[in-house]
Amino acid sequence: MTEFRKIEISVAELRFNALATGPAEGELVLFLHGFPEFADTWCAVMKSVAGAGFWTVAVDQRGYSEGARPKNRSDYGVEHLLSDVRGFADALARRRFHVVGHDWGAFLGWVLAAKNSDRVQSLTAISTPHPDAFFDAIETDEDQKKRSAYISFFRATDNAAENFFQAENYQRLRAVYQGKLPDLAVGENIRRLAAPGALTSALNWYRALVPGVRIGEVIVPTLYIWSTNDLALGKTAAMATEKYATGPYRFERFEGNSHWLLAEAPNRVSELVLEHLRAHPISGIRNGNRESLLLRKKP
Numbered sequence: 001m002t003e004f005r006k007i008e009i010s011v012a013e014l015r016f017n018a019l020a021t022g023p024a025e026g027e028l029v030l031f032l033h034g035f036p037e038f039a040d041t042w043c044a045v046m047k048s049v050a051g052a053g054f055w056t057v058a059v060d061q062r063g064y065s066e067g068a069r070p071k072n073r074s075d076y077g078v079e080h081l082l083s084d085v086r087g088f089a090d091a092l093a094r095r096r097f098h099v100v101g102h103d104w105g106a107f108l109g110w111v112l113a114a115k116n117s118d119r120v121q122s123l124t125a126i127s128t129p130h131p132d133a134f135f136d137a138i139e140t141d142e143d144q145k146k147r148s149a150y151i152s153f154f155r156a157t158d159n160a161a162e163n164f165f166q167a168e169n170y171q172r173l174r175a176v177y178q179g180k181l182p183d184l185a186v187g188e189n190i191r192r193l194a195a196p197g198a199l200t201s202a203l204n205w206y207r208a209l210v211p212g213v214r215i216g217e218v219i220v221p222t223l224y225i226w227s228t229n230d231l232a233l234g235k236t237a238a239m240a241t242e243k244y245a246t247g248p249y250r251f252e253r254f255e256g257n258s259h260w261l262l263a264e265a266p267n268r269v270s271e272l273v274l275e276h277l278r279a280h281p282i283s284g285i286r287n288g289n290r291e292s293l294l295l296r297k298k299p
Contacts, residue, residue, distance in 0.1 A: 034103020063201025
């Protein structure tokens with residue numbers, strides 16, 4: 001039976017709640033959730049990956065952890081979010097690590113892989129295409145423009161999105177999950193997002209985003225998983241992602257599934273993630289203590 005440990009990770013003055021399982025001497029795999037999710041969305045996948053000998057850690061990210069909920073909208077810019085992820089690895093005493101992300105977590109994974117290929121061993125992006133392909137599609141593809149119309153609503157600063165989601169005891173927020181998650185999981189997500197400042201902090205990821213900024217090619221070995229019935233992310237950007245992933249690249253298309261792949265197809269996702277991790281190992285990771293010492297000695 002897989003045992004999940006609740007841990008706290010400190011990055012600067014922020015304190016993040018996280019779940020960890022698997023052998024701490026194994027290769028580190030950081031799991032990054034999206035909106036509106038928390039670290040426990042990864043539990044099914046983490047069990048499988050940890051069982052194969054990897055050290056798996058999923059974090060309630062900035063705004064989702066009570067101890068990491070700054071009030072300023074600007075504190076949720078992508079550079080701050082990326083700094084958090086690097087900080088997670090630093091706090092766990094690892095220089096190189098694998099990244100697996102869904103939705104916003106996948107967006108961060110793409111940017112991190114583009115900017116910090118010296119640290120990211122491999123990337124698995126679920127649902128979200130390469131940002132350049134996504135922003136290109138918003139500009140040129142009518143289908144993606146329609147799918148992404150909600151982003152402008154989320155970015156409004158008059159609390160319209162908060163009021164919308166909170167109405168009728170959060171029924172509209174519940175509808176975001178499209179009935180794909182168990183009721184218990186949805187209820188737990190809503191309970192946490194109803195905490196003071198939590199929903200606004202989650203929406204601030206959208207509000208602090210600078211739309212259209214390109215990140216360029218990703219040379220890190222990448223697995224991209226996309227589903228044909230994703231409500232928010234259409235075919236054009238998914239198919240165009242290949243031209244921006246210039247390193248080893250694998251694209252897997254799930255027919256008939258929605259955006260909520262971690263709930264709908266956890267076994268298949270786990271199989272693909274494991275295949276990808278095993279295909280791109282971190283050299284010398286079995287000497288984990290040596291790597292940790294090297295990291296601690298860095299100025």
